Amino acid sequence: MKINSDLCTGCRKCNIFCPVEAIFEDRENKISIIDLNECVECGNCLRQAGCQVGAIYQQELTWPRSVRSIMSDPLTITKESGIAGRGTEEMKTNDVTGRFRRGYVGVGIEMGRPILGAYFSDVEKVAMAVALFGVEFETCNPLTSLMSDQATGKFMDELLGEKVLSTIIEFTIPIERITGLLKVLKDVSEKIDTVFSLCFASRLDVDEVIPINHILDDAGIWYAPNGKTNVGLGRPLFTEKGEIV
Template sequence: MRINKDLCVNCGMCMNRCPVSAIKKTDKVVDIDFDECVECGVCLRSNVCPKKAIYQQPLEYPRSVRSLMSDVLTIAPESGISGRGTEEMKTNEVTGRFPDGTVGIAVELGRPCYGARLYDAEKIAMAVAAEGVEFEACNPVTTMMSDPKTGKFKEELLNEKVLSAIVEMTVPYEKAESVLKTIYKTAETLDCFLSLDICSKVDQDGNLPHMEIVKKMGVWCSLNGKTNVGLGRPLYQEK
């Protein structure tokens, strides 16, 4: 995003609309910190500028990934989904991403209201890749990797800042505890917020297998996650 200085009256009305505080006033002049801007479009769509001075400049690669991971109206070509471009584990009942014997783990970096550089997403990805996880193919973050086997990202993307990035993976049940410990250890090296999601299929007794792992680790786990049953599609049936 940019501000047309010929139109801007430096009122500052747009400043509190930016979720990552990239709009700042210095010496009575309001401007957008271009390096900190995640291209979410909130300042423009809020329509708060009395002079219509905020505008979207042309987005070219690699900066265009900021919009992909930050603007809820930008569609991810990998999945056809807007807003970070992944269905995530909450749709497992229709996608079947995480079959019996596996655990789904997602690491979301950047929210709330801080953002994340993709070099932090790479740190998580490379750390868990060494544990033998399988990254979700239908996720734009995975396509940003130059080598999904190692979790290495494309060099030109590392310093791009996004509102949120989700590193999503399937883990064999027996490796889940080790992967979680690796995530916790790596999180200490990050310069952003991190949230952790975990999912497994309900077993025949009505239990959630992954809960045994988090309880053993002494990790608090909220059970009020979203489950979008149906979504207008048949439920997934394992073969």
Template sequence: MALVHSELCVGCGKCVPYCPMGAISLSGGVASIDQDECVECGLCTENAICPKKALYAPESFPWPRVLRSEFSNPHCPHRTGVTGRGTEEMKTNDVTGRYRFGKLGFAVELGRPGTGARFRDMEKVTMALAKIPGVHFEEKNPVYALIEDPHSGKMRDDVLDEKVLSGIVEIMIDEAQLPDVLQALKQVEPTLDTVCSVDLISRVQADGSIPALDVVRKLGYYVSPNCKTNLGFGHL
């Protein structure tokens, strides 16, 4: 965990505004870090913020504390081998062609800087989605690695209280299941102690239309369409 050399700290307060979780404060004239709120993002210890070098981090973190760094610090490699919060298909469908016509991808993003998210809230989402027949969790997703039972969506008990900047739950469904998934998320959302957003991944029809968007709008949800075109420069 991020720590303070109290004998070096002069209480200048320069580190306080840099913490995205507001975990750093001044107490008794020296910096103090709320370890429960700290997500080990490394921002305070890796960017020479402190003029006296009073902030430091241990060489390694114990389990399950290490998850905070893996999910929050972009310089920390994740044990799944995924270099981001989600898989390649979160950004482009051209990597594996996973989302075929008739299939939809969902990404439920929990947490943001200033709020964060605990795996306990992510478990609420995975358990709600697991109740829908045919829902397939993306196995290469970092959150999936912590799911103990994919059939129920239950996560490991020892990780539930760990807090990270954000996490993403990825699933794939048939287009016909879209209303069921949105309804499940609508029901679980009030129980979450964090913010969340939903990404819908779909192929575009030959005429440029996206039928799933019409379904979402008819159900009363606001949609902000985005599109990414892969030019294929990586396929030489």
């Protein structure tokens, strides 16, 4: 995103709409400027600030910068999946899609948050750490298609300097591997300059217990259980035996 310096009056009404504080004040020229290194192309300032002089405009986004918009602008639809908002339905639609079965857990590592965002160089560090642990990345998540090597979690080199508001590394693992995964994530969390939150999606056991709760309790990890009922998505597209229907 850019600001036309010939039009901007320096009113500063747009800066509060930026989730990564990329809009700064040029006091000498009494205008606002967008730091393109920090801007994640979320589109918020353009849509929400209501600039009275129309100074904010979207410049043409070419690859690899366009990935910022794909991951950060909730209105940008990802070509690979046809889905807006980081391009993945996530494992929350599991009741229909069957991404994981009983005995497995859907894992989402949500990299970045407002203010901080996340550079792909850090996303790669986490992806490579979990790949080394032996996970297979979710192919329906467009982030996976941005890897140059899905076996190692390596991303395309041209992406490493790109920054996004957030993005989700997604995979499934057997429940018994959660403890090992937590250790891997704790280790790699000390090597990155951003934050991530963890989302575990699992089906209720037959006795209606969430199967991974005791693992998180034992690990001393705080969590907020959420139930999710997907209404209107249709019938399951799979059987318990793994057949697609």
